[in-house]
Each structure stands twice: as structure tokens, then as C-alpha cells.
Amino acid sequence: MSGTTEAIVCARDSRPDPCSLCAARHLSVCNVLAEDGLRRLNSISDHQDFGAGEILVREGDPATNLFNITSGAVRVYKLLPDGRRQIVGFLFSGDFLGLATGDRYAFSAEALSTGSACRFQKKSYRKMLVEQPDLETALLDRASHELQAAHNQMLLLGRKTAVERLASFLADLAARDRRAGGAGRIIQLPMTRAEIADYLGLTTETVSRVTSRLKTRGVIRLLSLHSLSIEKPAELAELAGLDAGDGA
Amino acid sequence: MSGTTEAIVCARDSRPDPCSLCAARHLSVCNVLAEDGLRRLNSISDHQDFGAGEILVREGDPATNLFNITSGAVRVYKLLPDGRRQIVGFLFSGDFLGLATGDRYAFSAEALSTGSACRFQKKSYRKMLVEQPDLETALLDRASHELQAAHNQMLLLGRKTAVERLASFLADLAARDRRAGGAGRIIQLPMTRAEIADYLGLTTETVSRVTSRLKTRGVIRLLSLHSLSIEKPAELAELAGLDAGDGA
């Protein structure tokens, strides 16, 4: 089903054992979903490597595939007819792509960097769901989390200022780093300023200006164009409007 | 489990048979979810009537209940510490409230008008999911749709102009009316201008001005403060940027 693909994959990665590599990758993903679904997942999925800029999903196309990102990063976005773009999310290793999918994709997805994904067919996926209620429960949980994240992003896009948006974004990345076992101080930005802008509902220029302002205020320190250090986490959190605030 | 509540309910509605009424309401909702889950749903749910402004869910509270709205309308929103509000959705009859819920509510929900809901406990809900895979599948489908709607709203909030936002909103309401069997020409607005503004990431004044502009251009006609007629659906759709547009 995926023999040649995996061979290519693993040659590219210069690893000795293609199958064990893929199995290992599948394992790390599927563990999250449902341990006892592992064998079945492997049997209906194949492995896909992708290069920077590669299109995984195109808005409007029939939704045939779903993906688990196993390495690298992906941007998920929607376009208006005149080209205005809204990035609805960045996906990283372990993230699932395709929960919000009906018969056709309602978004596009492109690789931000080289990476890889565990890809499976929507058809098999449906069958699998029926046979694997645990998997379904796990997916429902994920959908629930994604929905919460979407609500937070709506709050950001609808009601926050430029500074608050960028601060929220950086705080989110820091939290993600902490969840992944990091200290949440050094942040990698694998995306361009234009992509950050399209995620936050701003322009490149504004992202750049606000970044400068945060730098001047000593809240962050740029290590390079695509990585920075958070010098004052508390101040960043305050700027982000993190206190949940329910009444008053 | 809910005898007195139902009695009150049905007295208020001046219907002769409380239980059959509630069963009927449950039926209409639960049909959508899973027909064979009906009896179980009835056994673990109760009925709640609510008045305008009543709080169903408060952000930050432990998430004990989930709801199916059976009549009336509800606003779901998030607040920033300083009081800025983002309404993340309006719910109407048949909508489910609580998909995006973890241990605690991450949003508040208040009744827009009088109405009623089928309420059940999160605890029972979890058990029910395990026992009713069909129900889980239905909820996953709904979550998927909600996620798509959330993505559309992000596009709206991040990239659309005030006119496009209002046009999109009205077009959505028209589509909803069509799905409910209506002609999609006469639109009810059970919410205030301020609520529309907080949903679209605008101010009351801007909503008012843009409404006037659409009225002047003959795209819509106000029937009253809370209902209007769409005179030029095609123009409205164009203003909303409905063409899905994937490239170029």
C-alpha cells in the first residue's frame, strides 16, 4: 500500500529501516489517539513526507485524506476571492489535520517547513471510527479543544488590540513549548511575519512594529529572525489579557 | 427526576400533558443525535425553561451541564478583564451547547429570549457516549460543523470589512432560515445591535451605520427593529464574499 513511498521517505531521512521508522512515527501519534487502535491505523494509513510550501489540502477539493502531522509545521488557512488570507491555525508535530472536514475541504493546508505526516483516507477513517469507539472519543476530545482554541482566537480577532494579539500569540507558543516539556522561554517562529500577520488579522508592518515595541520595552529579546526569548513572562501574560475575567 | 420542573414548565406553556410535551421536545432534539438513544437521553436529562437574560453557563464555573436548546435563542460569549466582549455564537432551537467544554466552561451563555433547553449532566453524558457510539458520531459531526463555522468567523473577524461582516451575518441567518424550511428572505434578529456588534467585532454605531447603508442601497428593507427583508440576495452574497475563492 505504501512500500515505495516509505522507501523514498526513509532514504531521504537516511535512516536504515524504513518500516520501523514509520512504525515509530505512527506510534507516537496513535498513542495519543488510542493505543489499541495502533495496528488498525497502521494498516490503513501511509506515510507522507513534504517539503516547505507543499500543499497538503486545497480548499474546495473533495476531502479524501486526513493527516496526523508527525514532524514539521503546517499552516491552515482560508482565502477571500480577492486574495485576503486568514490563517486559522498552525499545526505542529502531533496535531491532527481534518477534524473540521465535511465532504469537501473548507480550508487549505500547506507545509511551513519540511516535515512528515501520517495520512489516511477519510473512507477508512469513517469505518475505523465505527469499529474504534475509543478513537472516536479521543477525536471528540480534540475537537472540543480545537473549538475552545477557535473561540479564543475569535476573542483575539474581534476584540484585542495589535499588541494584545501579538502578546497572546507569543504566550500561546510559550505554553505549547511548556506542554512539550520546554521552559517556555525560548520561542521558535517557523513562520514568516506575513504569516503571523495573517494569523492575527494584522499586516506584516504592524507585526514588525509591535515586535519592535515589545523588544524596546524589554519584554522579549530577538535571538534571530525566527527565534526569540521571553524576558518578562508576567508582563507578556498581562499584555495578552490572560486573566479569564468573567463578570464586572 | 424532574417531575416538578416539568409540571411548572407545562403549566407555563398551558399544555395538558407535561410529560408528553417534554418527551416531544426531547424527541425533536434527540432524533437529530441518535434515534435509539432517545430513551436513555430522557432518563438522564431534564427540562429547563429560561427567561430573557438568564444565565445558563458562566465562564470559569465547573462544567456540570450540557444543553440542547429546544426553543428560544442563546448568546455564547467570552469576556476580557476590562469588559470587552466577544460573542462566539448565537444558538437557536436544535443547537447544542457545550461541545467546547472541558472541566470548566471557557465561555458564558445567556438567554437572548425566553426559551427552553434539554439539560443533562456532563457525568451522565460521558457514560452515555461510551454506551452510545452513534451518539458520539453525531456529536463529532456537529463538532466538525462548529469548527468549520468557527473558521469562517475567524476569516470574517480577521479579514473582512464592516460591510462584509454584516452582509455575511445576514446571509448566514438567511441560510439558516432556508435550512429550517423558510424562503430565506425575511430575517428575524432576536438580538440587539450591541450583540450583533460584539459578534462581528464592531461597535453598535458601526452596525447601525452599515445597516443604514445597506438599506439605502436597497439591499435590505427594515420591517421593524428586529426583522428585515432581503431585497437583493445576490448583491448581499457578493458583499459577503461568498465565492469560496481558493487561488489567484
Place this chain on the structure above:
DNA sequence: CGCAGCCTTGACCATTATCAACGCTGGTGG
């Protein structure tokens, strides 16, 4: 070393927010 693409900074501008005043409407009490 040079070029292309990305990023930054600056000057100016437009959209929408803010502040303010007034009109409408529906409910209530005289």
C-alpha cells in the same frame, strides 16, 4: 559577491472607534 526575498521603519491615510446628541419605542404608573 550580488540578488531576491523578507523584514523594518517612516510618512501618510482610511476605516472604524469614540464621544456626543438626539429620536424612537415600549412599558409603566399616574
Place this chain on the structure above:
DNA sequence: CCACCAGCGTTGATAATGGTCAAGGCTGCG
């Protein structure tokens, strides 16, 4: 039954945030 009041909605004038246009700097790759 009418009048008043409170809340909501509309409209206008002004201001501010962020967008647009433009120029120049950095960086990484060929």
C-alpha cells in the same frame, strides 16, 4: 388613556488605531 422614562438605536463630529505606500536594510543562497 396618556405621559413619561429608560433603554435602544441612529446620526454626526472627531480621533486613534492600524493599513497603505514607499524606501531602505538585512540575510541567506546561488
